[in-house]
Amino acid sequence: MTAITGSAWAPGLGYRIRWGVSDTLTLTKRSLLVWYRVPAYIFFTVIQPVIFVLLFRYVFGGAIPVDVPGGYVNFLLPGIIAQTAAFATFGTAIVLAQELKKGVIDRLKSMPIARSAVLTGRLVADTGRMFITILIIVGVGYAVGFRFLNGFGPAAAMVVLATVFGVAIACVSAFTGLAIGDEESVQSFGLIWLFPLTFVSSAFVPIATMPGWLQAFANHQPVTFVVNTMRAMALGGSLEPTLWPNLWRSLIWLVGIFVVFLPLAVRSYRRAT
Amino acid sequence: MSQINGVSEQPAILVEGLTKSFGDVHALRGIDLSVPRGTVLGVLGPNGAGKTTAVRVLTTLLLPDGGRALVEGHDVVQEAAAVRRSIGLAGQSAAIQEELTGRENLEIIGRLYHLSRRETRSRATELLEQFGLADAADRTAKTYSGGMQRRLDLAASLVGRPRVLFLDEPTTGLDPRARLGMWDIIRSLVAGGTTLLLTTQYLDEADELADEIVVIDHGLVIAGGTSEELKNRVGGDVIEFTVPDRSRVADAAAAVKPIGEGEPHADPETGVVSVGVGARGSDALVEAVRALDAAGVASRGLALRRPSLDDVFLTLTGHAAEDEQGGGRRRGSRGRLRADDERRGGPGPGGRSPREETARTGS
Numbered sequence: 001m002t003a004i005t006g007s008a009w010a011p012g013l014g015y016r017i018r019w020g021v022s023d024t025l026t027l028t029k030r031s032l033l034v035w036y037r038v039p040a041y042i043f044f045t046v047i048q049p050v051i052f053v054l055l056f057r058y059v060f061g062g063a064i065p066v067d068v069p070g071g072y073v074n075f076l077l078p079g080i081i082a083q084t085a086a087f088a089t090f091g092t093a094i095v096l097a098q099e100l101k102k103g104v105i106d107r108l109k110s111m112p113i114a115r116s117a118v119l120t121g122r123l124v125a126d127t128g129r130m131f132i133t134i135l136i137i138v139g140v141g142y143a144v145g146f147r148f149l150n151g152f153g154p155a156a157a158m159v160v161l162a163t164v165f166g167v168a169i170a171c172v173s174a175f176t177g178l179a180i181g182d183e184e185s186v187q188s189f190g191l192i193w194l195f196p197l198t199f200v201s202s203a204f205v206p207i208a209t210m211p212g213w214l215q216a217f218a219n220h221q222p223v224t225f226v227v228n229t230m231r232a233m234a235l236g237g238s239l240e241p242t243l244w245p246n247l248w249r250s251l252i253w254l255v256g257i258f259v260v261f262l263p264l265a266v267r268s269y270r271r272a273t
Numbered sequence: 274m275s276q277i278n279g280v281s282e283q284p285a286i287l288v289e290g291l292t293k294s295f296g297d298v299h300a301l302r303g304i305d306l307s308v309p310r311g312t313v314l315g316v317l318g319p320n321g322a323g324k325t326t327a328v329r330v331l332t333t334l335l336l337p338d339g340g341r342a343l344v345e346g347h348d349v350v351q352e353a354a355a356v357r358r359s360i361g362l363a364g365q366s367a368a369i370q371e372e373l374t375g376r377e378n379l380e381i382i383g384r385l386y387h388l389s390r391r392e393t394r395s396r397a398t399e400l401l402e403q404f405g406l407a408d409a410a411d412r413t414a415k416t417y418s419g420g421m422q423r424r425l426d427l428a429a430s431l432v433g434r435p436r437v438l439f440l441d442e443p444t445t446g447l448d449p450r451a452r453l454g455m456w457d458i459i460r461s462l463v464a465g466g467t468t469l470l471l472t473t474q475y476l477d478e479a480d481e482l483a484d485e486i487v488v489i490d491h492g493l494v495i496a497g498g499t500s501e502e503l504k505n506r507v508g509g510d511v512i513e514f515t516v517p518d519r520s521r522v523a524d525a526a527a528a529v530k531p532i533g534e535g536e537p538h539a540d541p542e543t544g545v546v547s548v549g550v551g552a553r554g555s556d557a558l559v560e561a562v563r564a565l566d567a568a569g570v571a572s573r574g575l576a577l578r579r580p581s582l583d584d585v586f587l588t589l590t591g592h593a594a595e596d597e598q599g600g601g602r603r604r605g606s607r608g609r610l611r612a613d614d615e616r617r618g619g620p621g622p623g624g625r626s627p628r629e630e631t632a633r634t635g636s
Contacts, residue, residue, distance in 0.1 A: 019387065026384040034372045037413065103368035107429065110332040112357040113385045 020114035027108075027121025028128075031095075035129070045091060045129060049084040049137050056080070056204060057144045064205055069149055069237045077141040078158065078230035079203030082223060084137050085166030086198055088130040090190050092122060092170045093177030097186045100178060100272050119269055123170055130166045134159055150236030158233040161250070165226045168254045169194075171261040178268035203227045222253035283346055285310045285437050285468035286331065290340035293326050300326040302492035303340065308470060308485075313463050315483025316472040317582070323492040324472035325365070328441045331470070332362045344437055361435030365442045367422035368429070371415040375406050375425050378414060379432055386433040400428040404458060420451025424458065437468045444478060456481055476582030486582075490590050500582065507580040507588050509534070509551040512561050514575035516544040521570045528568035532560045538587055547584065550577070 035042050056076050066075040099105050108118050138146075138159070148155040173190065180186045200214060201207075201223035207215050218224055229250045232243035286308035293301040300323045308314040316324050329335040331342055333353040341348060347355040369378050376397050383393030401410045404424045409417060414425060423443065430438065443459065444452040459482055463469055473479050479486045480500045487497040496503060512532070516525045525546050526539040533548035540546075550557035558577045565572050 022387070023385055026381060030370065030373070030381050033377060034370060037372045103364040103366050104370070106329075106332075106334055106364055107362060107368040108385070109334055110357060110360060110362040111382075111385055111433070112354060117385075 016114065020116060020120075023114045023117035024120040024124060027117055028124045031121070031125035032128070041091070042129060042132075045088050046133050046136050048087065049080055049133065050140050052083070053077075053080055053137065053140050053144060060204075064209075066206055068231065068239065069235050070145075070147060073141070073145045074147065074149070074235055075231070076204065077138070077146040078162075078234050079201075079227050080141075081134055081137055081158075081162050082165060082227045082230060083198040083203055084133055085130050085162045086169045086194055086223070088126065088133055088166060089170040089173035090187065090194070091129070092126045093173040093180075093186045093190055094183055096122060096174055096177035097181050097183045100181045101183065105269075105272060115270070116266070119174060119265060122174065123167060126170055127163060127167055130170075131159075131163050134162055134166075148234050150234060154233040154236065158230045161226065161230055161233070164254060165222075165250075168257040168261075171258060171265050175261050175265040175268055178265065178272045181272065197221065198223055201227060202231075222250065222257070225250040225253060283310075284308055285312075285345055286314070286470060287343040288327075288331070288340070289342075291327065291330060291337050291342055292339040293323075293330060293335065293337050299492050301330070301337070304489065304492070304494050306487060306494070308468060310468055311463075311466050312484040313469040313471060313482055315479030315486040316470065316489055317474070317476065317479045317486055317586075318472075318489035319474055322489045324474075324489055325441055326492075327489070328362070328439050328470070328472060332360055332439055333357055358433075359436050361430035361433060361438045363423075363427045363430040363438075363440050363443060365445055367414075367419075367426040369414050369422060369426050371422075372413060374411050374413055375401055375417070375428075376410045378425060379429060382429050382432040388432075396432055400431060403461075404428045405454070418451070420447050420454060423447060423451070423455065427455075427458065431462070435467070437470070438462065440469065440471045442472055442474065444473070444475065452478075476586065480582050488586065488589060496585070496589050503582065503585045504580045507549055507584045509549060509580070510554060510557075510577055511547050511580050511584055512550050512557060512575070512577055513545065513547040514561075514565075514572040516546060516570060516572055518571060519544050522546065524568055525565060525570045525572065528564045528570060529561050532557050532564060535588075546572075549580070549584070 053076070057073055061072040061076065064072055064075075066072050068075045096105075105118060148158075176189055177186050180189060200210070200218050201221060202218065203223060207218045207224065210218055225246045228242055228246040232239040232246065284307045286306060288304060288306040290303045290305060291301050292299075292303050302323075304323070304327060306314065306316075306327075316327065318324050326335065330337045331344060331349060333349050333356050336350060341350075343349070344356045345359040347359065349356050370381075373381075379397035379400055380393050383396050388396060398407075398410075401407050404427065406417075406421060406425060406428070409421060414422060417425065427440070427443065430440075440459070444455050447455060456478070459469070459471070463482075469482075471479070471482060483500070485498065486500055486503060487494050488503070489495070496506065498506075512529070514525075516522045519541060522539050522541050522544055526537040526548075529537055529546065529548050532550060534551045535549050537546055537548035548561075550561075554577060558575070561575065565575075
């Protein structure tokens, strides 16, 4: 008795979730294919943190006294890994800006696909890329003397935390990429906020060595909490008592970043033309 | 609102009083359009006239400020999802993934239209053949020529078998040969019954492909009709010639003025002078030869022709459409063309019209 007309056809929630997942996976697959064709895109994500590991391990490290089990290389690796996760999101911002400029996003938005799929597909693919990069850096770390001292479980938890942190930063990057919409500006802007955020933290040096005004920032920003948590997970021992206070602060920050920047990214995607 | 699918009297595209502003820039100032099913509407206008904005509203990429627009009976704001199921869009640049092959590009689009794997594969193969890309199907799109990339982009817009297709300046930036190839493809699509809205700044393109043409300038429809009707508005035939000595262009225009039915138009940069002569045909031609001879002005290529859409544009807007091609592309390029002319420098022996440049880029 009811004729199906195009306008009256309202798909149910289950249907929408199913196709939302399908569209996300299709777009994720697209990114994976691109990287398969042009491995250089992955290579450059990996080479920068490898150089940083070697630089800090062998050039600066000798001059930085730290009080952690295993010395500076053990201090360094969790910090580098957090930074690697954050820097991997340069790619998120740049690719979105490129696709915006080329009209790829226009094409996708004019199609009957799940509205969220372009963003989620990007984030899923970039999370995969980030995860692989983190594993490679752990491997490079092992080659230059880094060791997990706290067992497999906490080590795995550290990698997961680094990845979740990276995804949170990826939401910020996705927002900047879509809001700015120009590849070069996006890249410069990324340097402006990601460099201070990752370097003015506990990632590379003990915060106590910084001038007081800088400590005030470094002691209260998310990268420090995340890196401290990762370090306690990786090394345990004397750092064990620092785990919980840093972990819950990290989680509050991460939730806060998601709550603010995911909607902003979605909004800038909807408005992007 | 409710409507019944398949009512053929309903136009494929219906636009009423559509407005859209970006801050102080009034990109659309109330346009009306109606495109019957299975026909081609050519939207003609210079850069910044509002063509792209109109396409973006109709393809649900932009929300209009006022008025309404229906595509296949669906409101582009209220029923955007239904509109997206009926349309295809190919924009001004090739929105393809250059790192992937032509086939992969189309297959990803097919999967996003939720075609089955088998359908996706056969649809991609079919389109690659139709667009002359079968031999290049498994090469990465990076290796394609500009024309091939645009054909792939057009193919991508057709994967979902849209009933209404929007082509925003489909041949901008293509060399003349690739342009002709694109025209053939567009003609074959139209023969298949697709409704097409095509924007262009090339007058010959609208003339060639469109059933009906609307001329847009500064966000308003300033004229509409068939190519023939628009040409009649110029009022008959046109005499046109080139004055090789650029300093004598004004003299030439003055000499032929008494013959014309309106003011002659003289372009000091290219030396081209044209004047409408109504229905007097070859009599006017003889008079023009005599007048130029009497004024002592040498001319080249003196001929009587049917009015082109260039003449229409000139009559309607008081400025030539092609003046505006020197401007920037897409967003932020809404400046008037006169300014561009000034920047490009005055007339000189080296000065070539943009159209000549377009022609020369080919070959």
